[in-house]
Each structure stands twice: as structure tokens, then as C-alpha cells.
Amino acid sequence: MTQFADVVIDDHFVRVGGKSYAINKINSVEIRGLTKKGSSAYPLLWVLAAVLLFAAIAGEAKGVSIFLAIIAALFGLRSWSKRHSVTTYSLFLVTSSGEAQAFASQNGSEINLMRQRIESAIAKAA
Incomplete structure (x- = not known):
């Protein structure tokens, strides 16, 4: 079992806050980055x-x-x-019922670790 800030990942579920995703129902995992230009309005x-x-x-x-x-x-x-750009990374889980954003963070390495752990659990379940 791996636990991040608000995410718990084990061999059967990914739990994000009050929502759970069954590992065997996840088809793919995707990370998207959204970069917002920093504000120079200071x-x-x-x-x-x-x-x-x-x-x-x-x-x-x-x-x-x-x-x-x-x-x-x-x-x-x-x-x-405050002028620097800020990138927010979002972890999306694609299931047979659709796509859901599971978690968002400005820490890219944390999101990548979550992705690796979820993919590892999916591989074990297969």
C-alpha cells in the first residue's frame, strides 16, 4: 500500500478523498500538465x-x-x-465508464510516482 497526500493506492483500489477506483476497472492512466503564466500584475x-x-x-x-x-x-x-509560470499536473484514470481526474498537484514527481504505483497494481491484477 502506498499513501500520498490525499491518495491511497493498494493492489485493489485507488482511493482519492471520498472516491475509490477499482484497479481492475482502470483501463489507462494519464498525466496532463496545465501551465498558467505567472502574474506580473504586482x-x-x-x-x-x-x-x-x-x-x-x-x-x-x-x-x-x-x-x-x-x-x-x-x-x-x-x-x-510571482512572474514565473506554475504547472499543475493532473492524474486522470480512464475506466470503462469514462474518464475521471483523480488528483492534481504542482509536484510532478509525486504525480509520476502515483502513476507508476497504479500501473504496477494494474499489471499485477492482469
Whole structure:
């Protein structure tokens, strides 16, 4: 038996939350990735970082200037990090009654491990 965040896989069932899929009824397993472009809509953080940076440069007290520069850098990094794309991987189980999305995660290796475990259980059942 293998257990992930909300998924339990054994030789007979895949249990996702409150739903169970019988291993011998699963025809195929598919992983799909959906990449959403990151948001660059954080202008307030950029403006705040710029204002703090200018205040740090114009400041006469060295300790305050360093503190403002560090805060400006943190705001800039936070805004920059939100620009990156995020991929969500979905595990789909295809059964004779149709297709169902069993689990979604941003952790691609976790989804691949689930797929391998399910395929292994299907091979044992065959």
C-alpha cells in the first residue's frame, strides 16, 4: 500500500478523498500538465520597492538606508517571483465508464510516482 497526500493506492483500489477506483476497472492512466503564466500584475510591490530604494539612497542615516534597501529588495524579489509560470499536473484514470481526474498537484514527481504505483497494481491484477 502506498499513501500520498490525499491518495491511497493498494493492489485493489485507488482511493482519492471520498472516491475509490477499482484497479481492475482502470483501463489507462494519464498525466496532463496545465501551465498558467505567472502574474506580473504586482505593480504595487514594484512601486513600493522603488520608493524604498530611493529613500535608502537619499537617506542620511546609514543603518536606516541599509534597512530600507533590504526591505526594497524583499519586495522586489516577491514581485519578481510571482512572474514565473506554475504547472499543475493532473492524474486522470480512464475506466470503462469514462474518464475521471483523480488528483492534481504542482509536484510532478509525486504525480509520476502515483502513476507508476497504479500501473504496477494494474499489471499485477492482469
